[in-house]
Amino acid sequence: PEASIKKLISQNIGNCFSISKTFRDAESVSPSHNLEFTLLEWYEIGKDYKHIAQTTQKLFLYLHHQLQKKTNQPKTNFLNYQKQKIDLTPPWPQFNLSDLFQKYAHIDLSQNLTFKQIKKTAQQKGYNTTGIDTWEPLYDQILLNEIEPHLLKNRPVFIFNYPTRLSPFCQLCPQQPGFSQRFELYMAGMELANAYSELNDPVQLEKNFKTEQQFRQQHHLPNHPYDKQLIKSTANFPKCAGIAIGIERLAMLFTNTTNIEDVLYFPTSKLLKQP
Known part of the structure; x- marks a missing residue:
């Protein structure tokens, strides 16, 4: 839904979120990846990726405390996961x-x-x-x-500033050439979220799309027309930042399981095992 949400943002929808299904088969099925999964995405107008990191901390701690309340557990900032106590107390290490x-x-x-x-x-x-x-x-x-x-396994970890070649939709880091304003969140060694300050330069965005198409053509990868309407709408795009969080992986943490099958009704792995 990313492209559609961004078009809405360019029409002044303001802060917004989406919970929807995503399909990704570039990665093989594993205990932490299902081909179809659920993403929570939200966007904050006038903010950057560092602010999104602060919001993420607050959300995770809120969810943790609500689950403790629902299950009649004492309120603490510690999440028990696979014999490890994860300290959710902000600020998280960066x-x-x-x-x-x-x-x-x-x-x-x-x-x-x-x-x-x-x-x-x-x-x-x-x-x-x-x-x-x-x-x-x-x-x-x-x-x-x-x-x-x-x-760290006993603390959530934010990793900031990824190579620009991995981050075509991100604002550049002014003080770090070749890198972009993007972070990923890890908990218990598992990647949970990907966030960045949104690129709002239509010329640069189209250049990035064309570079990606050329790369795919050169390496005989599936290629698709890029969204020209999205590029056009970027001209009206405000300063903002967005994040995507894998709901199933988040559920794995809060239910203390290491296999994504345990939080899905119909995991892909079981379908692939059918005769």
């Missing part, structure tokens, strides 16, 4: 993605924003780069193996 790459992978991420350079770095670190001809899979390997295992 880290710059580049700092994490430097600290745990000993990589200057700002110098590894091209495929040629990150491939060289990955090979030096012993990663198998055979058959990989794009930047993102190599970045993902390093993130998964060398960054995510070090994230």
Whole structure:
């Protein structure tokens, strides 16, 4: 629903939210991913991604306290998940993605924003780069193996400022060239949310869409016409920020389960297992 919501925002709808189904098959089915899942999205006018982070903290703590009240538990800021107490007390820890790459992978991420350079770095670190001809899979390997295992498990964690090549709809970071105003939220090692300050420059947005189309064409990936109406509406787009939160993953945390099947009536994994 992202594109539709943004068109409404350009017509001065104001702060808004959506709870709707999303389908994503770029990732395979796993204990934390179902092909079809539910997203909560909201947008705040006149705010940036750092303000969205504050709202997110308040929402999660409110939900936690309401669940404690409904189940007759004492009110605390601690969420019990898989024998781990997660402290939800604000402010939550915040880290710059580049700092994490430097600290745990000993990589200057700002110098590894091209495929040629990150491939060289990955090979030096012993990663198998055979058959990989794009930047993102190599970045993902390093993130998964060398960054995510070090994230705090007893606190929610915000990771700020992602490479612009991963964030085509985001405002740029003025003080960090090559990076955008985006954060992801992790809890118990699981990604729960993705948020950013919205790009409101129609010229830059169309340029980003065309770059993405060229990339897909070069690598024989499915390609789709970009939404010209969305680009046109961006000219009237106010300063704002938005976030998307995976409802099923949030439910997993609050119900203390490690498998997304447990919070779905009809998980994709069971359908795939049918003879």
